[in-house]
Amino acid sequence: MEINKEVIFFICNHGFAYEAMAEARKAGARGGTIIHGRSSVSTEKAKFFGITIHPEKDILMIVCLEEQRLGLMKAMTTKYGVTTEARGLCFSMKVEETLGFSFEPLPIPEIPNNE
Numbered sequence: 744m745e746i747n748k749e750v751i752f753f754i755c756n757h758g759f760a761y762e763a764m765a766e767a768r769k770a771g772a773r774g775g776t777i778i779h780g781r782s783s784v785s786t787e788k789a790k791f792f793g794i795t796i797h798p799e800k801d802i803l804m805i806v807c808l809e810e811q812r813l814g815l816m817k818a819m820t821t822k823y824g825v826t827t828e829a830r831g832l833c834f835s836m837k838v839e840e841t842l843g844f845s846f847e848p849l850p851i852p853e854i855p856n857n858e
Contacts (some may be wrong), residue, residue, distance in 0.1 A: 748838040759788050759829035760801035763819040770818035775805040807827035808846055
């Protein structure tokens with residue numbers, strides 16, 4: 744059985760990717776990778792169509808199952824989307840091959856019975 748996978752890219756102002764990841768986890772994401780970078784805008788803070796563009800950016804990448812994609816994207820952009828201070832943009836791409844990823848449900852740790 745083939746498992747269809749996607750990678751979500753969430754690009755936001757620096758400092759908001761961790762909060763966006765927390766929202767994605769609430770929606771079922773298992774984890775993600777955050778990369779820090781700079782915008783190609785040359786000035787410290789530039790205005791573009793009335794929106795202030797900050798040069799420091801975070802890129803959050805989440806590999807997920809195809810059926811999780813929309814829910815995860817909505818979870819992040821609802822709270823940290825383009826109309827918020829985070830200025831979060833989100834897009835996804837299909838993933839053809841993966842190695843080392845597991846999409847099996849995480850085991851629930853047993854709670855010891857302290858009688």
